[in-house]
Amino acid sequence: MNKALRKAVIAGNWKMNKTRxxxxxxxxxxxxxxxxxxxxxxxxxxxxxxxxALEATRGTDIKVxxxxxxxxxxxxFTGEISAEMLAELGVEYVIVGHSERRQYFGxxxxxxxxxxxxxxxxxxxxxxxxxxxxxxxxxxxxxxVVGLQTKIxxxxxxxxxxKNIIIAYEPVWAIxxxxxxxxxxxxxxxxxxxxxxxxxxxxxxxxAMTIQYGGSMNAANADELTAQxxxxxxxxxxxxxxxxxxxxxxxxxxx
Ligand code: PEP
Numbered sequence: 001m002n003k004a005l006r007k008a009v010i011a012g013n014w015k016m017n018k019t020r021x022x023x024x025x026x027x028x029x030x031x032x033x034x035x036x037x038x039x040x041x042x043x044x045x046x047x048x049x050x051x052x053a054l055e056a057t058r059g060t061d062i063k064v065x066x067x068x069x070x071x072x073x074x075x076x077f078t079g080e081i082s083a084e085m086l087a088e089l090g091v092e093y094v095i096v097g098h099s100e101r102r103q104y105f106g107x108x109x110x111x112x113x114x115x116x117x118x119x120x121x122x123x124x125x126x127x128x129x130x131x132x133x134x135x136x137x138x139x140x141x142x143x144x145v146v147g148l149q150t151k152i153x154x155x156x157x158x159x160x161x162x163k164n165i166i167i168a169y170e171p172v173w174a175i176x177x178x179x180x181x182x183x184x185x186x187x188x189x190x191x192x193x194x195x196x197x198x199x200x201x202x203x204x205x206x207x208a209m210t211i212q213y214g215g216s217m218n219a220a221n222a223d224e225l226t227a228q229x230x231x232x233x234x235x236x237x238x239x240x241x242x243x244x245x246x247x248x249x250x251x252x253x254x255x
Contacts, residue, residue, distance in 0.1 A: 005207045008039035008226060008233035008253040009166055011127055012240025013067060013095060013214075016046060023049040026243055027056040033247035037061055038254025039233055042093050043240065044127070047081055054090050065093025065127065068101055071114035073122075083115075083122035094119045095235070097129045097153060099172045109152035116153055116165070125164045127235060128153050129214070130193070134173035142171075143192050150196050159201050166210040167193055168235040174215025176237055180225070186213040187228035194230055219248035226253040 018026065023045060034041045044065035045053045053064045070080035086094060096119060097112035112128070119126045130149040132142045150167065157165065169189050174181050181189075190211045198206035213225055214235030225231055226249075233253045239245040 002207055003229055003232070006210050006232050009042060009127075009210050009212060010037075010039055010233045010246075010250045010253045011042040011044055011065065011093065011095075011166075011168075011212070011235050012246055013098070013235055013237050014043065014045045014049070014240060015067070015100070015237060017241055018045065018049060020049060020052045023052045024056050026241070027053060027060075027062065029243035030246060031057065031060040031062060033243055034061055034250045037250045039250060041250050042127075044093060044095050050086070050089055050091055063092045064090075065095060065125075066091050067095050067098065069094045069096070069115055069119055069122075069124070071111065071118040073118070083119040083124055086119075087122040087124055091124065093125045093127060095127045095129065095168075097149075099129060099131055099170055099175055103172070109149055112149075112153045113155055117156060120157070120161050120164055125166065127166045127168050127212070129168045129170050129235070131170040131172050131175075131215070137171065137173065142189060146189060146193060147196050150193055151200065154197075154200060159205050162197070162201065162205050162209060166212060166232075167197075168212040168214045169193055170214035170235060176216070178216050180216040180218075180221050181213065183221075183224045183228050183231075186225055187230050190228070190230035190232075217249060219245045219252075222249040222252035223255075227255075 042063045069083040096115045101107040132145040210232040217234045218239045
């Protein structure tokens with residue numbers, strides 16, 4: 001598998017953090033630090049910050065994403081936001097299937113698939129999250145869990161669609177816990193996901209697919225994680241809320 005065939009992407013997931021003035025200040029601090037980065041840089045922000053982020057990132061190397069989207073273009077879905085609404089704002093990326101959505105908001109593999117389809121149809125790029133729970137890793141079924149999540153999420157997606165999908169492998173036990181997967185563990189599962197993609201499509205599609213690692217990635221461990229042959233950048237939660245930390249991760253991935 002040839003790492004040179006794909007671009008690393010570092011994406012921040014701000015989760016439910018930052019008011020609009022705080023968002024503007026963070027982007028103002030971050031933009032000069034990631035100028036000319038050797039990888040793509042995305043910040044996925046709360047819906048209320050999207051316009052602020054789009055405005056503040058204009059003319060910079062930072063792209064803007066949302067943290068979720070609904071599968072219907074419009075309708076009686078109180079509290080939801082459609083992919084079309086995001087695209088209309090000028091948003092480029094959307095996270096789908098984050099483990100916090102699965103854990104706390106009843107997201108299933110099937111709804112992840114529907115949201116992915118809707119996002120692609122609206123012209124968005126998808127950061128599709130998969131990952132096992134701690135007890136699943138301990139039971140030795142990580143590959144089965146992650147393989148199934150990947151296959152269901154990608155059901156109905158064409159090879160062309162894959163060009164706009166990034167997979168983020170995020171072991172749930174490593175998210176926000178400070179417990180990082182070792183570089184070897186991250187690479188092993190990312191490699192496995194790539195073999196799943198190869199079986200579903202072909203080698204060229206698998207080689208071209210950006211597969212990130214996410215889970216307590218920070219300025220100190222980013223070098224080792226992003227240097228792994230099957231790790232193409234990362235999805236960053238906590239460390240994306242501090243400009244210097246996030247920029248250090250971007251620098252590591254851009255090497
Ligand atoms: C995430 O929210 O996707 C994430 C990886 O969080 P953290 O970096 O805080 O573990």
